[in-house]
Amino acid sequence: MKKQLIIHASLFLLTLVLFFGITAIPSAQSIAADSAHGPTWRVHDWSRPRPPIVTPPTTSTQQQAGAPPSDAIVLFDGSDMSNWRAMDGGAAKWIVNEDYMESVRGAGYVRTLQGFGDCQVHVEFMTPTPPRGESQGRGNSGVFLMGIYEVQVLDSYDNLTYADGQCAAIYGQFPPQVNVCRKPGEWQAYDIIFKAPQFAENGDLLKPALITLFQNGVLVHDHVEIKGPTNWCSKSPYQPHPGKLPLSLQDHGNPVRYRNIWVRELPATGAPDACRKELIFGEKQLQRFVGTYKNKSGGELEITLQQGQLFSSFPGGSSDQPLFAESDQRFYSKFVNAEYEFVLDSDRVRAIKVNVTNGGWDEYQKTQ
Numbered sequence: 071m072k073k074q075l076i077i078h079a080s081l082f083l084l085t086l087v088l089f090f091g092i093t094a095i096p097s098a099q100s101i102a103a104d105s106a107h108g109p110t111w112r113v114h115d116w117s118r119p120r121p122p123i124v125t126p127p128t129t130s131t132q133q134q135a136g137a138p139p140s141d142a143i144v145l146f147d148g149s150d151m152s153n154w155r156a157m158d159g160g161a162a163k164w165i166v167n168e169d170y171m172e173s174v175r176g177a178g179y180v181r182t183l184q185g186f187g188d189c190q191v192h193v194e195f196m197t198p199t200p201p202r203g204e205s206q207g208r209g210n211s212g213v214f215l216m217g218i219y220e221v222q223v224l225d226s227y228d229n230l231t232y233a234d235g236q237c238a239a240i241y242g243q244f245p246p247q248v249n250v251c252r253k254p255g256e257w258q259a260y261d262i263i264f265k266a267p268q269f270a271e272n273g274d275l276l277k278p279a280l281i282t283l284f285q286n287g288v289l290v291h292d293h294v295e296i297k298g299p300t301n302w303c304s305k306s307p308y309q310p311h312p313g314k315l316p317l318s319l320q321d322h323g324n325p326v327r328y329r330n331i332w333v334r335e336l337p338a339t340g341a342p343d344a345c346r347k348e349l350i351f352g353e354k355q356l357q358r359f360v361g362t363y364k365n366k367s368g369g370e371l372e373i374t375l376q377q378g379q380l381f382s383s384f385p386g387g388s389s390d391q392p393l394f395a396e397s398d399q400r401f402y403s404k405f406v407n408a409e410y411e412f413v414l415d416s417d418r419v420r421a422i423k424v425n426v427t428n429g430g431w432d433e434y435q436k437t438q
Contacts, residue, residue, distance in 0.1 A: 100302040114373035130194060133259050135169055135330035145182055145317070146171060154180045156317070159352015163184075170196070170329040173211060173321045180321075181217060185314035185348040187266040189338040191215070194261065196327040199255030203324075205231040209254060212241065214319035215264045219279055220300040227251045234397060238285045241300040246283070246290035250399070255349065258286055263336075266313060267296075273310040314348045338379070348404070349395040355380050359412055362432035363422050371422065371434050382410065 111118045124141035138144055145153045154162045156178055163177035173180075197209025209225030220238070226237035226249055232244035238260070252258050263385030265280040278298075279374040298308045319328060358377050363371040372383040374390065380401065381390040393401040393410060401410040407428065413421040423431045 075097040078271050098195065108228070118208075126154060127192070130257060130259065130330060137193060138330070143184065144336050145184075146331040148329055151180070153183050153396060155183055155352070158275050159350075159355050169395065170326050170327040172327045173319070173423075175321070175323045175353055177288060178321050179214075181316040181318040183316070183349050185312070185316050185350045186216070186333055186335060187314045189264055190334040190336060191262040191264060192327060192332050193258050193262070193328065194259045194262075194330045195223055196257050196329075197223070197254045198325050199253075201225055201229070201254045208324070209326055210213065210322035210324050211326040212322070213260060213262070214318040214320065215249065215262070215279070215281070216266060216311070216315035217318040218262075218299050220320070221262065221281075221283060223320070225251070225254050227253050231396070238290045240281060240291065240296060242301060242302065242305075242368045243297050244291065244294055246285065247292070248288060248290060250284060250286050250288045250290065260285055261287075265336075269307055269308075269310040270410060275308045275310075278308070299371070310387070316350045321349065323334075346394075347396050349397065351395060351398070355378055355398070358417070358419050359422075361419070362437050364437055365432055365434045369432075371432070373422070382408075 085170075086276070111174075117217075122141070128136040132134035135148065149166075151162045151166055154164075155172075156162050157180075162180045164174055164180055165172045191213070193213055195211070198246045199296050201208055206224070208229050209223070211223040212220045213223060214220045222235055222239045222241045224231065224235070224237040224273060234242055236245060236249065237251050238246035238249075240339045255370060261284040263282040265277075267275060267279040268277040270276050279296040281291055281294050281296060282289075297305070300308050313320050316332070327360065340431065353375065356378070358375050359380060360375050361373055363373065370383075373393075374381045380393040382393055382403070383390055391403040391408065392404055393400050393403060399414065400413045401412075402408065403410075409425040411423045411431075413423065413433070419436055421433050421435045
């Protein structure tokens with residue numbers, strides 16, 4: 071009898087837990103605690119939005135690159151370098167052959183046209199075979215997150231060098247936990263989770279950059295705090311920079327090959343602008359937009375260029391708004407609800423169309 075009472079009591083308590091766990095109204099404290107993470111949901115709430123469906127990537131082989139996930143931004147699929155530029159914004163001079171691109175001695179680094187902040191990056195690379203040179207002179211290149219924070223690419227298969235400069239090192243700061251390099255002439259893969267640093271308005275560092283890295287499927291960096299820009303033989307502190315900057319690949323004089331490069335911006339869900347495209351053009355490409363523009367009612371707009379950034383005087387106001395590129399003609403402001411589209415005659419800018427707070431497009435003719 072006593073055993074039955076214990077069983078009945080246990081079932082009763084379980085029923086209470088399940089009932090109140092599902093139907094109890096969250097307290098004010100719990101709502102406040104969860105407010106930073108979005109709406110508060112009940113346990114097993116069927117009305118809670120499901121994650122978006124994404125087709126997973128397929129595995130690459132030595133002979134063929136795999137397919138990226140369906141929500142990835144494909145930066146290089148083996149066909150051309152249309153998503154890449156030289157560091158000055160001009161045409162990239164690396165070689166494209168079969169399904170890979172190859173660095174060319176003296177051609178310089180290449181960078182993506184689009185800028186990225188928090189992201190997941192997949193890069194496949196191959197160091198030359200037969201191997202030539204030793205230490206840092208063998209198969210040297212690098213993947214630079216935001217063009218600043220380098221994950222070293224090197225032939226570290228039976229090649230001794232300093233620990234924080236070998237393959238998969240966060241260059242000059244952290245060696246990888248293990249050396250999982252394949253032989254030269256074999257394809258290798260980096261899967262990088264990168265969280266960009268955050269800065270206060272006055273330029274103070276709020277949060278350092280973080281990196282998690284898998285090389286060839288093996289964890290080699292686990293949520294590591296990057297100390298600042300990665301340099302050769304020196305240390306330097308963080309300097310404030312934009313929230314999105316291009317990814318770049320290094321020309322270090324060795325013919326390193328790359329293929330199957332894609333990025334997923336993080337978080338995949340969030341504010342509309344969180345994952346909005348930002349293309350990064352050189353000053354030469356941006357200079358043509360600079361000038362004074364006037365509409366039919368006498369309104370005036372001034373487009374200026376300061377340190378590689380376009381600015382627009384806000385229609386109806388005097389404050390200058392930085393403009394961010396979605397294409398070579400379409401720009402937007404992050405700080406006001408305004409869209410800008412430049413009108414071209416051949417390669418010459420004739421006018422600009424502006425849409426503020428979705429009030430409709432107003433065209434301004436370029437006067438100078």
